[in-house]
Amino acid sequence: MALQGGRIPVRFEDLFPYGCFASGEVTAVADFEASTPTRKVQQRDKETGLPMWAVSVLDADPAARAANKSMQFKIAAADMPVLPELPAELAAVGVPFVPLVLEGLTITPWLDGAKIALSYRATGIRPVPMPVKAPKGRDPITP
Structure with a gap:
C-alpha cells in the first residue's frame, strides 16, 4: 500500500479506545507565512x-502518559466544524469537556530534532453515540 503524502490512516477506535474529549473550541489555523500584522490569513x-x-482533544485513556493526554487535530473543511453539544448526563455532573468522534483520521510522522513526532489530522467531527461503551475486556466508563 502506498502512502500519499506520508499520511497513515488510523481508525478512531484504535487511536482512542476510551474515546476523547474536546478541550477547547474549534479555531481557524493561521498561515503565518502569508499573514501580516494587519491581515490574518487562514492556512x-x-x-x-x-x-x-484545529481542535485540541484529551485522550480519555486512564493509562495514557500525561505528555500524551492532550493533542491537537487539524481538520480540512470548507466550513468550520461544529462541536457536538455537551450531553445532559455529563453536564449534570459537571464534566466541562465535550465527547466527540474524529472522522477520517490520519497520522503523519516527522522528525523533531532527534525525536519522531506525530502530526494528527481528521476530516470531520461527529457526536459520540450515547451511552458510551467500554472497549472489549475493559471496565465501562461511567460519567
Missing part, C-alpha cells in the same frame, strides 16, 4: 485547498 490544506481548522 489551506496543500492537497485539497480547503481551509484548515
Whole structure:
C-alpha cells in the first residue's frame, strides 16, 4: 500500500479506545507565512485547498502518559466544524469537556530534532453515540 503524502490512516477506535474529549473550541489555523500584522490569513490544506481548522482533544485513556493526554487535530473543511453539544448526563455532573468522534483520521510522522513526532489530522467531527461503551475486556466508563 502506498502512502500519499506520508499520511497513515488510523481508525478512531484504535487511536482512542476510551474515546476523547474536546478541550477547547474549534479555531481557524493561521498561515503565518502569508499573514501580516494587519491581515490574518487562514492556512489551506496543500492537497485539497480547503481551509484548515484545529481542535485540541484529551485522550480519555486512564493509562495514557500525561505528555500524551492532550493533542491537537487539524481538520480540512470548507466550513468550520461544529462541536457536538455537551450531553445532559455529563453536564449534570459537571464534566466541562465535550465527547466527540474524529472522522477520517490520519497520522503523519516527522522528525523533531532527534525525536519522531506525530502530526494528527481528521476530516470531520461527529457526536459520540450515547451511552458510551467500554472497549472489549475493559471496565465501562461511567460519567
